[in-house]
Amino acid sequence: MNRQELVHLIRERKSYLCIGLDTDIHKIPKHLLSHPDPIFAFNKAIIDATKDLCVAYKINTAFYECQGIRGWESLQRTVEYIPKDIFTIADAKRGDIGNTSTYYAKTFFETYGFDSVTVAPYMGRDSVEPFLGFSEKWAIVLGLTSNAGAQDFQLQKTGDEYLYEKVLKTTAAWGTPENMMFVVGATQADSVAAIRQLVPDHFFLVPGVGAQGGSLQAITEKGMNKDVGLLVNASRAVIYAGNDENFAEDARNAALQYQQEMAGYL
Ligand SMILES: O=C(O)c1cc(=O)[nH]c(=O)n1[C@@H]1O[C@H](COP(=O)(O)O)[C@@H](O)[C@H]1O
Numbered sequence: 419m420n421r422q423e424l425v426h427l428i429r430e431r432k433s434y435l436c437i438g439l440d441t442d443i444h445k446i447p448k449h450l451l452s453h454p455d456p457i458f459a460f461n462k463a464i465i466d467a468t469k470d471l472c473v474a475y476k477i478n479t480a481f482y483e484c485q486g487i488r489g490w491e492s493l494q495r496t497v498e499y500i501p502k503d504i505f506t507i508a509d510a511k512r513g514d515i516g517n518t519s520t521y522y523a524k525t526f527f528e529t530y531g532f533d534s535v536t537v538a539p540y541m542g543r544d545s546v547e548p549f550l551g552f553s554e555k556w557a558i559v560l561g562l563t564s565n566a567g568a569q570d571f572q573l574q575k576t577g578d579e580y581l582y583e584k585v586l587k588t589t590a591a592w593g594t595p596e597n598m599m600f601v602v603g604a605t606q607a608d609s610v611a612a613i614r615q616l617v618p619d620h621f622f623l624v625p626g627v628g629a630q631g632g633s634l635q636a637i638t639e640k641g642m643n644k645d646v647g648l649l650v651n652a653s654r655a656v657i658y659a660g661n662d663e664n665f666a667e668d669a670r671n672a673a674l675q676y677q678q679e680m681a682g683y684l
Pocket residue numbers: 438440478509536562563564565601602603625626627628629630651652653654655
């Protein structure tokens with residue numbers, strides 16, 4: 419999906435909600451466990467219940483990879499089930515020497531057909547560039563993450579600037595706002611205005627609202643640009659809003675609350 423289509427979708431749906439399919443076999447309702455593919459059965463119900471409220475689904479591959487071959491099958495069924503007009507994110511946080519990154523990119527963009535993949539930029543330019551050479555596909559580069567460990571490296575100063583600022587500025591020059599986004603944690607709202615100044619045009623993938631306590635209002639006020647420029651992710655707060663036979667309806671209600679708040683900001 420290209421940027422124009424994404425922006426159009428956000429405006430049309432009055433939503434910049436990304437739902438995280440962090441589907442944990444230990445957390446899904448028990449009645450699904452007799453299904454031949456419980457993880458897909460859960461995701462299918464969540465997608466059916468929320469697909470008109472969100473503009474993106476983020477599949478965190480860890481929850482699938484840990485199940486071995488069956489997990490990859492659940493992932494494939496899920497990504498194929500997501501309607502084609504919705505943006506898809508493989509949250510795999512990849513990045514390696516160039517030829518290896520090329521195969522990571524092929525895995526997620528070609529084999530599984532995702533629109534985007536999250537990328538860890540620590541290994542530098544040749545580890546990120548292979549993700550940028552695919553038409554209408556995106557690298558979502560870790561900028562300032564939502565977790566406490568962001569303090570350990572990202573929020574350390576190198577000279578006059580924080581390491582994450584150097585990473586953002588340097589990485590932005592390798593791609594364009596048409597093929598690169600940045601991860602900016604919702605728990606980092608104090609830094610978002612400064613990040614928006616550094617990279618005014620790029621989309622931000624913003625995880626950390628809901629279970630991690632980030633504020634949708636704060637991130638929106640500080641991070642929105644003329645094309646909205648935000649995909650705000652909620653995983654646990656939506657998909658585990660309920661835990662019984664009505665789980666999909668509960669997920670819809672949780673997603674609807676986010677969507678309605680977003681509509682008010684658009
Ligand atoms: O890249 C990510 O998506 C990500 C980056 C980050 O800084 N923090 C973060 O929580 N995430 C992911 O976003 C999701 C957050 O899940 P919830 O806290 O349940 O909404 C998980 O899949 C995390 O792996």
